[in-house]
Amino acid sequence: MQTEATPSTWTSGLILAGLAAVCTALVAVTHSRTAPRIAANEQAYLEQSLKPVLQGIEYDGNLSESTITILPPHELPGDEDVPVYRVYADGAPVAALFVVRAMDGFSGPIRLLVGIDAGGSISGVRVLEHRETPGLGDLIDADKSDWIRQFNGKSLASPPVAAWTIKRDGGEFDQLTGASITPRSVIKAIRETLVYYDKNREDVFAVEAEAKAQ
Amino acid sequence: MSSDTGILNRLRTGIWEDNPGLVQLLGLCPLLAVTTTFVNGVGLGIATLLVLTCSNVLVSATRRLIRAEIRIPMYVLIISSLVTCIEMIFLAWFPSLGRSLGIFIPLIVTNCAIVARAEVFASRNSVSASFIDGIAMGAGFAVLLGTIGAFRELIGKGSIMSRLDMLFGGEPMSGLVLVDGGFLLAILPPGAFISLGLFVAAKNALDRRKQQTNRPISSNTLR
Numbered sequence: 001m002q003t004e005a006t007p008s009t010w011t012s013g014l015i016l017a018g019l020a021a022v023c024t025a026l027v028a029v030t031h032s033r034t035a036p037r038i039a040a041n042e043q044a045y046l047e048q049s050l051k052p053v054l055q056g057i058e059y060d061g062n063l064s065e066s067t068i069t070i071l072p073p074h075e076l077p078g079d080e081d082v083p084v085y086r087v088y089a090d091g092a093p094v095a096a097l098f099v100v101r102a103m104d105g106f107s108g109p110i111r112l113l114v115g116i117d118a119g120g121s122i123s124g125v126r127v128l129e130h131r132e133t134p135g136l137g138d139l140i141d142a143d144k145s146d147w148i149r150q151f152n153g154k155s156l157a158s159p160p161v162a163a164w165t166i167k168r169d170g171g172e173f174d175q176l177t178g179a180s181i182t183p184r185s186v187i188k189a190i191r192e193t194l195v196y197y198d199k200n201r202e203d204v205f206a207v208e209a210e211a212k213a214q
Numbered sequence: 215m216s217s218d219t220g221i222l223n224r225l226r227t228g229i230w231e232d233n234p235g236l237v238q239l240l241g242l243c244p245l246l247a248v249t250t251t252f253v254n255g256v257g258l259g260i261a262t263l264l265v266l267t268c269s270n271v272l273v274s275a276t277r278r279l280i281r282a283e284i285r286i287p288m289y290v291l292i293i294s295s296l297v298t299c300i301e302m303i304f305l306a307w308f309p310s311l312g313r314s315l316g317i318f319i320p321l322i323v324t325n326c327a328i329v330a331r332a333e334v335f336a337s338r339n340s341v342s343a344s345f346i347d348g349i350a351m352g353a354g355f356a357v358l359l360g361t362i363g364a365f366r367e368l369i370g371k372g373s374i375m376s377r378l379d380m381l382f383g384g385e386p387m388s389g390l391v392l393v394d395g396g397f398l399l400a401i402l403p404p405g406a407f408i409s410l411g412l413f414v415a416a417k418n419a420l421d422r423r424k425q426q427t428n429r430p431i432s433s434n435t436l437r
Contacts, residue, residue, distance in 0.1 A: 012284045019276070019288055023295035030299040034306035041309040134398055 050085060050097060052142065053115030053124030055152060057095050059087045068207050076100050076196050077189035078109065086205060093205045094118050096197065099128065102189035106181045107131045110140070114193045120201075121155040125190055137182035147176060147183070156194050164191040221346055228350025235358040235410075236417055240327035244318050245359060246406035250370070253377050255363025257311045259356025261304065261319055265296050266328050266355075267348030272296075273336040274344035280337060289332045297323045311380040327355060362409050368392070370400030 043062075050063050063085055070082040078101030085097040095117045102110040111129040116122060125148050132138045139145040150173060156164075165171030166183050175183050197204065234240045241262070249255040272292045273280070280288055301319045304312035312319065322328070331351055336344040368374055372393030379387045399405045 008281070012281050015279050015281070016284055016287060016291075019279075019291055023291050027295050027298050030302050034302040037306035038302065038309075041305065045309065045313070134402070 049126070049128075050113070050115075052126050053097055053113050054087065054095060055115075055124045057087065057089075057117060057123055059089050059094055063087065068204070074196070075192070075199075077102055077112075077192045079103070084204060092118075095123055096204050098193050098197075100189055100193055102185045104181070104185040104188070105130060105132060106137050106179065106185075107133070110182070110186060110189070112186065112189055114190055116194065116197050119155070120157075120194065120198060121153055122151045122190065122194070124149075125151050125186075127186070132182050133179065136176065137179040139176045139179070140182055140186055145176075147174065148186075150174060151190060156191075156198055161191065161195075164188075164194075224343075224346050224350045225353065228347070228352075228354040229357055230354075230417075232351075233354040233358060233417075234327040234330075234351050235355055236414055238327070238330070239414075240330060241325040241355060242410075244321060244325060245355075245362070246403065246410065248315060248318050249359055249363040249366055249406060249409070250401045251367045251377065252360055252364040252375050253311065253380050254314055255359035255361075256356060257304075257308070257381065258315055258318055258322075259352075259359035261300050261315070262322055262325060262328070262359075263349070263352025263356050265293065265300055265322050265325075266331060266352040267345060268296050269293050269328055270331055270336040270344040270348035271341055273332040274339060274341045277337050285333075285337065289329055293328055293332070294323050308380060310377075314377075314380060327351065358413070362406075362413060365413075366400045366405055366409050368396070370396045370398060370402075370405060372396035 047063055066086040066088065068084050068086065070076065070084060072079050072081065074082065076082050076098065080101060083099045086093060087095040087097065095115055098114045098116070100112050100114060102112060108131045110127060110132070113126045113128050114122070115124045126142055127140050127148060130138065130140065132140065139147050142148050159172040163170070163172040165187055166173055166175040166180060168175055168180060169184070171187070173183070173187055228234075232238065235242070235245050244258055244262070248258045269289075269292050273289065276288070276292075297320060300322070301312070304315070304319055331347060335347045339347070364374060367376065372391065373388065374390040374392065376389030376391075377387060378389060379385060400409065
């Protein structure tokens with residue numbers, strides 16, 4: 001057996017290299033053609049998904065421009081990075097949107113988008129991602145039931161902190177038939193986010209946005 | 215070379231006799247995962263059809279350059295670049311469908327139906343024949359995905375063709391809602407296996423019946 005490179009080995013290599021170049025060119029051209037559209041779509045999707053938690057709030061500008069990330073360890077629910085969208089109107093902060101993870105869901109963490117207005121009241125909550133039981137726990141999804149909308153306008157003052165749980169536990173909020181672990185975990189996450197916001201309001205808006213710093 | 219009947223024959227082979235999903239049972243991972251609705255099934259079916267046709271054409275066009283020892287890396291190169299392009303095209307023009315199919319668009323790379331057609335057919339046949347083969351096999355896969363998707367959606371959610379806007383644009387459509395809610399099992403993973411099993415069984419039963427009616431009369435009247 002010869003291990004030396006034969007002419008045919010070279011041709012094979014050259015063919016492969018040539019084909020790789022052609023394929024790379026194809027991908028590059030497609031990318032340059034589609035990149036602006038994809039970016040615009042993502043922007044629109046983000047705006048679309050943030051809107052429901054900004055009920056009744058007037059804001060200006062681009063929602064994704066003033067994003068910060070709160071790194072662990074923090075007192076927010078979950079132990080991961082928490083992106084925060086800060087919303088302004090005429091340069092004054094009007095709301096902050098937190099993406100947090102409720103860690104004690106029935107089947108795995110539940111990702112939530114929690115919107116809090118300048119006064120500390122909930123401007124809306126949406127479930128971004130969950131694996132709760134279809135038909136029971138998944139009623140936390142805004143498409144499936146109105147359950148998640150009962151938090152609109154609530155704050156740490158009304159109801160008082162102790163009542164931020166389901167009715168079965170002596171709280172203020174509806175449970176879901178057949179599922180109490182899921183709502184308990186969601187409510188706890190919202191309450192913790194409210195508490196964090198209450199304590200750190202100044203800091204949340206003081207930090208320079210990443211987008212501006214870049 | 216390939217006359218009209220040849221094309222029809224190839225289509226028949228791809229969609230019915232040698233359907234990549236139903237008969238060859240290739241590409242089961244996407245088939246089972248995305249067929250929760252009609253739109254998802256058809257969307258991934260179309261994406262697969264596009265990749266399969268383009269890869270068949272490219273493999274066939276370069277088949278004289280392909281040496282046995284480098285053919286697999288060449289297939290991988292061609293298929294993965296095509297899939298990357300298709301994913302970007304979906305995200306640019308069908309963003310909600312692209313989002314709904316998620317990881318399963320990039321995973322078309324791993325659909326063995328595509329490599330199988332490249333190896334078995336495209337590397338040995340002319341560009342035009344490979345093109346038709348890609349369309350036929352892709353259509354077979356897409357039709358199956360759409361059918362299973364529609365079936366599972368109907369049983370599991372009680373609706374037909376919801377969210378067609380993901381393909382054609384416009385406002386979100388709820389489709390034809392027959393019953394509110396359905397038999398949940400159908401859209402859960404076990405439902406995927408059960409549905410596919412039913413479809414394979416139905417096809418085999420149809421084929422067998424056809425075979426029996428074609429059998430000469432003498433063998434039936436023996437007793």
